[in-house]
Amino acid sequence: MHVLLLKEPRDGDSGPDPYIKELASHGHKATLIPVLSFKFVSLNTLSDKLFQPDKHGGLIFTSPRAVEAAKMCLEAEERREEWNNSIKEKWNAKSIYVVGKATAALVRNLGLNPLGEDTGTAEVLSRLILEREDTNILPLFFPCGSIKREVLPTALRENGVPLETLTVYQTAEHPDLEKNLKNFFKEQGTPASVAFFSPSGVKFCLEVVRRLSGDQLTQIKFAAIGPTTEEAMTAEGLCVSCAAQKPTAEHLAAAIAKALQHFPRCECFK
Template sequence: MANYHVLSTKLLSPQQYLTFKTNKILLTHYPSIKIVPNQAAKLPANIEHAIITSQNSFKAIKDKTNIKKAYVVGEKTATLLEMAGISVICWKHYAVDLLEEIIAKHQDAHFYFPCSSIRRDTIPEGLKQNNIKFTEVTAYHTSLNPKSFETDFDAILFFSPSGVNSYLQKNQLKSDVLAFCIGTTTAQALKTHTQNIIIAEKPTVEELIATVIKYFKHKITKNNKQSPY
């Protein structure tokens, strides 16, 4: 029997689902956003310098162009590019840190920036302010997939600001519900709705799941110690 019930705003793998079940946590998961590649995106046959901020960005363009050097947000995204034979010049956990690296060491390059239709301003505004040349391409469209829930969850897992916006379109965050966030950018999108936020130490799906499991295992242990039976 499950001790807790959590909601993931991202579909998780069967193995990840089993991880929750093994730890007596019931998982409900759904896709809070939909990703559709932009078939009309125009790219040159070869790109010397590309800023890739997500796996979705790369997957949307990988068959349309040949990337020589990549500057990447996310460890798993960097690994994906390296497996495809692309030279990853640098990668950072967050866009703001990648931007600082580009400003400090790669100001003379001309970058291609494939991104979502609802991308954040961090990269493009930072490049503009520092007079770094770049070409922005909408590689894919992100649309919200809001769904209403009547269940009282113990925690909700968020993976992006878009996922936060999607969930909040048809739901409210109750004061006693924990919000687990994959990173600081996602947490920032929740700050005006709740202060009951826990952020994964590393912005990866695996780390977020581990954070949730660790929290509830500690809570179960604590409750067992307090029980007189």
Template sequence: MNTLLLRSAQENDTKDKYQESFRETDVDCVSVSPIGFEFINLETLYAHISHPEDHSGLIFSSPRTVQSVALCLKKHDENNEWDARLRDEWNKLPAFSVGTSTGGEVRKLGLHPVGEDSGNAENLCRIILEAVKSGSKPLLYPCGTMRREVIPKTLQKEELPVTYRVVSSAYMITFPSFRTRTTSSMNIKKRRGPRSEPWGTPMERERSFDIVCLIETCCFLFVR
């Protein structure tokens, strides 16, 4: 059976746990994301990154948020302050991250992830609360427009100061573009047998499609 996963593919060399689970049951699959992302507010983010002394650490909840730091450095670190001093200064502070993929991106920055094996945002919050006390300088939390509210609500409840900066914005991929990407993925995999089934995470199903686009996509996948 051939399956199309409506979700973002793994963003680094780590094996995709969803695809691996399907393949263990002899289901071939390919991931195609129905949503796209763009980085925003990078100059504002760099204004914070350039002043580690004003913060008590970093919080990264996805690989994309780490990538936003790398991109803001590329665009705005004209004097190479990151290599000269900022990396060392940030390494004196914890870089809290959830997930091995996020941790891998943190290492690419030259930082050391804390909590990457926590498994989820709830467990990461426990690690943060053990390490950072109320009254400390704010934690810097780059986040996206599709962030979950677990970290903000938990830390706010404990009166832990956090500086939030939205650094990525999600948008729905229009149907013609999505159809092109889907067809390309299907052709590359040279699929045979039953046609693909749309599937994805609850967040992507909820936020990525309006009903018309979803109907059109389903019709395309099953009729072609």
């Protein structure tokens, strides 16, 4: 069966996307359509912060894009040399918090040692941070996107853990999104399953998917990468057939494969 993945390709992966690969192992053909476009901002300020570890109590990365912004600050040879010779070890003496395996892998590529890759959500990560940190530390530094959720900053501030945020990328709808969706439905027909990977994906894609699916909408098994995305889907009246237990390719593919073994129409659309 055909599965539509509404996500960006994994950065730096020369092989097949892991979600496509995992779904293929379950006998399903998957197509990936990028939903978002990104513009990096404030990189000079980010660079200054990254090269002043003594002013912060640790780092927080909750998205691959934030790590990508950090990587861009290390592109100059002299900066990379300074990072490798001294700066990264100063950061590694502190806590480097992350959400998700993809973000953790990119953080390791910077030479940093991540904590929390199995947390899965900002809510769970915030609890881990509160267990480990106290109110006397220097501010944790959190480079983030323009449409980040406020769950983590709110939890830390309400508990007195100092935090400094910096917007390092802005998120917008991918300019070719509607065209790519129309081409997919024209060539492949209505997919058996559609997977969303973020609340932004729900916001930008859902109405187009509804329109293109027509009266076949209730036959689609809608999948969510995690609870935050599932909440956004439910809030829009979608019947969520499955959600990944953890935000990994293996868990999402297993959930979709299980959902596709059952074929009753979903009647819970508003």
